[in-house]
Amino acid sequence: MNVTRDKRTTRWDDHRRSRRAELVDAAIQAIRAHGAGVGMDEVAARARTSKTVVYRHFADRAALYVAVCERVAQVLADGIQAAIETATGAKARTAAGIEAYLQLIEQDRELYRFVVHRPLVDSTPGDPLADVVTMLGDQAATAIAGELSRAGLDPAPAPTWGHSLVGLVRGAADQWLAAPAGTTRAELAARITEFAWAGLSGVTREKP
DSSP states (O other): OOOOOOHHHHHTTTHHHHHHHHHHHHHHHHHHHOOOOOHHHHHHHHTTTTTTHHHHHHHSSHHHHHHHHHHHHHHHHHHHHHHHOOOOSSSHHHHHHHHHHHHHHTTTTTHEEEEEOOOOOOOOOSSSSHHHHHHHHHHHHHHHHHHHHHHOOOTHHHHHHHHHHHHHHHHHHHHHHHHTTTHHHHHHHHHHHHHHHHHHHHTTTTTO
């Protein structure tokens, strides 16, 4: 059964979507200003409104956290994809994707820590962070499948290798942020690329 919504109930939909996006922007600005441990009071203050208004658009703190995660995931995915598309050759594309990920989290460390440590969330169904990692893993799998296909190989293992690659990069990046030990982003990117390429070059059969 198709039910047509009254225009009086739909005319504010664009406004609500726009207002939600503005509140997510405010939350991100508050995170950058106050750090990953930001609270709802700081978010509301940055949005120049009250917590009541924030909760009018987000059912609870977890809902706002999920919205921020979705924004971060899209920024990461778009940045990595853009970097990969400008590179030529399988190793160069691998290096570009890793470098883009590290660059984005280095530039926005507190936002990344916010996503990882979930300060606004006491408990919530599902795991928004896992969704972010899954999205990036799927993106990597698609890129690897393309390399395998170009090499005339079966792309079936691509999901396994793609998600493994994302796990490798994320693990190294988390350790680096916690204890950089004088390692620059460029150095870290080169180390991860060499380690990852040692495996990927074997399965794609392409010379570095």
